[in-house]
Amino acid sequence: MTRREQIKNAYKLTGGHAGFYDGMMTYSTIPGKASGKLLEVPVGTGVLTMPVYRELPDADITCLDYSENMMASAQEKAKTIGIRNITFLQGDVGALPFEDESFDIVLSLNGFHAFPDKDAAYRETFRVLKPGGTFCGCFYVRGGCKRTDWFIRHLYQPKGFFTPPYETEQSLRRRLSKLYKEAEVTMVEGMGCFCCRK
Numbered sequence: 401m402t403r404r405e406q407i408k409n410a411y412k413l414t415g416g417h418a419g420f421y422d423g424m425m426t427y428s429t430i431p432g433k434a435s436g437k438l439l440e441v442p443v444g445t446g447v448l449t450m451p452v453y454r455e456l457p458d459a460d461i462t463c464l465d466y467s468e469n470m471m472a473s474a475q476e477k478a479k480t481i482g483i484r485n486i487t488f489l490q491g492d493v494g495a496l497p498f499e500d501e502s503f504d505i506v507l508s509l510n511g512f513h514a515f516p517d518k519d520a521a522y523r524e525t526f527r528v529l530k531p532g533g534t535f536c537g538c539f540y541v542r543g544g545c546k547r548t549d550w551f552i553r554h555l556y557q558p559k560g561f562f563t564p565p566y567e568t569e570q571s572l573r574r575r576l577s578k579l580y581k582e583a584e585v586t587m588v589e590g591m592g593c594f595c596c597r598k
């Protein structure tokens with residue numbers, strides 16, 4: 401069987417059992433369920449994660465952000481959806497108010513391009529993660545998409561949404577594999593997506 405046929409067959413199977421695939425992707429069935437302690441930093445308005453957290457009743461979730469205004473919107477969403485296993489904290493990723501090795505998962509979506517002290521952010525997210533724990537997320541990486549680079553330099557950076565220096569794909573790979581036992585990086589145009597094991 402060719403590689404293409406193999407891939408098509410695999411998806412034929414999950415397509416036929418959409419309940420299994422859908423449940424896994426939305427964390428609503430046993431193969432997709434996560435438990436343990438999860439830290440999300442920065443949570444922002446929670447637009448991407450609150451719908452997912454609704455499906456994780458067994459997890460102990462902590463969300464942190466520097467901006468109380470952004471986080472107020474995430475808190476509102478959590479309340480409306482009825483998520484109870486969640487704590488919100490205002491704070492700085494560069495000085496996390498947690499013990500060493502206290503989380504199973506640290507999730508960081510669209511944060512590192514905004515953080516002012518990136519070394520401190522990498523150091524702190526590593527420190528609070530348990531050995532064997534997962535650090536994953538995504539953020540803007542320079543050089544993957546010229547149009548994105550232009551918008552960031554001319555619009556978002558002057559307004560304070562983005563803060564240089566930015567990683568390149570190579571520098572991100574180097575940095576994560578120096579810190580973590582395993583580090584996977586996937587580029588989607590100007591976005592670096594990563595999943596690391598401590």
Ligand SMILES: C[S@@+](CC[C@H](N)C(=O)[O-])C[C@H]1O[C@@H](n2cnc3c(N)ncnc32)[C@H](O)[C@@H]1O
Nearest residue numbers: 442443444465466467470492493509510514515
């Ligand atoms: C682009 S938003 C991303 C929010 C969310 N993760 C998302 O993907 O929608 C960036 C967030 O980083 C937060 N932030 C910036 N500097 C921070 C810091 N030093 N510590 C914690 N959060 C910070 C901002 O307040 C903002 O909410």
